[in-house]
Amino acid sequence: MADLTPIATGRNLRFLAGGRALVADASLDLLPGTTTILIGPNGAGKSTLLKLMTGELKPAGGEVLLDGASLHAIPAWRLACQRAVMAQHARLAFPFTVYEVARLGVDGVGRALPRQRREAVVGECLAAAGVIELASRNYQTLSGGEQQRVQFARVLCQLEAGQSVSARQALFLDEPIASLDLCHQLALLDMARTIAARGVAVLVVLHDINLALTYADKLVVMDRGQIVAQGEPSATLDDALLQNVFKVDLSLSRAPAAGLPFLLPQQHRPSAA
Numbered sequence: 001m002a003d004l005t006p007i008a009t010g011r012n013l014r015f016l017a018g019g020r021a022l023v024a025d026a027s028l029d030l031l032p033g034t035t036t037i038l039i040g041p042n043g044a045g046k047s048t049l050l051k052l053m054t055g056e057l058k059p060a061g062g063e064v065l066l067d068g069a070s071l072h073a074i075p076a077w078r079l080a081c082q083r084a085v086m087a088q089h090a091r092l093a094f095p096f097t098v099y100e101v102a103r104l105g106v107d108g109v110g111r112a113l114p115r116q117r118r119e120a121v122v123g124e125c126l127a128a129a130g131v132i133e134l135a136s137r138n139y140q141t142l143s144g145g146e147q148q149r150v151q152f153a154r155v156l157c158q159l160e161a162g163q164s165v166s167a168r169q170a171l172f173l174d175e176p177i178a179s180l181d182l183c184h185q186l187a188l189l190d191m192a193r194t195i196a197a198r199g200v201a202v203l204v205v206l207h208d209i210n211l212a213l214t215y216a217d218k219l220v221v222m223d224r225g226q227i228v229a230q231g232e233p234s235a236t237l238d239d240a241l242l243q244n245v246f247k248v249d250l251s252l253s254r255a256p257a258a259g260l261p262f263l264l265p266q267q268h269r270p271s272a273a
């Protein structure tokens with residue numbers, strides 16, 4: 001039977017800044033083999049929650065467990081083997097090549113691997129992210145979408161190299177398709193789902209609700225710092241929740257083939273409220 005012990009758990013997380021709670025009493029489990037998609041309006045607290053789950057931010061209350069251990073008690077090198085993070089913005093101050101940026105994912109994590117294998121991992125992940133032909137380019141000269149795909153290659157490298165230390169891994173992607181064209185959006189999300197199918201717990205922050213409904217095994221909805229709904233996608237979203245959270249007059253329809261709910265584009269009208 002599949003092991004459904006959570007790889008990452010956030011319990012009653014709370015984060016305060018600027019005199020208010022940016023995240024309040026948020027709890028979620030990230031399960032192996034599961035793609036969890038986090039949606040919500042601008043400023044809802046999605047990135048803050050993701051940063052709490054990855055350990056980039058320390059909660060004012062609650063705790064994060066990674067494979068049952070308190071996140072902040074895990075040594076940095078081991079943490080890097082257990083979870084990879086693709087941030088919303090990744091700027092580099094130095095003129096690294098694309099190859100060097102992807103190799104950052106292996107450095108420090110894959111030291112136990114023979115040098116040849118480390119190089120093979122970088123090549124394989126650059127190819128998987130569709131950026132192998134950019135390998136010798138200066139990262140700083142790439143377009144926003146190209147940079148995003150290179151960052152994806154970097155996290156793929158980290159997961160692949162870290163696997164020799166930890167078989168139970170989590171992948172965190174904060175708006176990974178924000179700069180991508182449609183073809184690359186679908187390719188990246190397909191790959192995220194393939195990674196989940198290998199047993200990784202994947203958390204993705206997305207704005208596109210149709211894509212969230214298509215790719216999520218579990219949907220988490222945030223509004224004003226709180227998780228207001230979570231669960232199986234079609235059972236989690238309804239017209240009232242969409243209206244209350246996103247302040248738009250939308251209605252869910254059923255996709256004939258897959259039976260998934262989706263939003264018709266012509267219904268994306270600002271609500272009168």
Ligand SMILES: Nc1ncnc2c1ncn2[C@@H]1O[C@H](COP(=O)(O)OP(=O)(O)OP(=O)(O)O)[C@@H](O)[C@H]1O
Nearest residue numbers: 017018022040041042043044045046047048049088
């Ligand atoms: N260090 C900080 N000090 C004060 N306010 C902050 C700080 N960091 C974030 N915020 C505010 O907290 C709220 C949540 O930010 P967060 O980036 O988590 O939202 P989000 O849901 O990811 O939004 P978006 O969809 O726009 O990326 C926002 O209103 C933001 O302005």
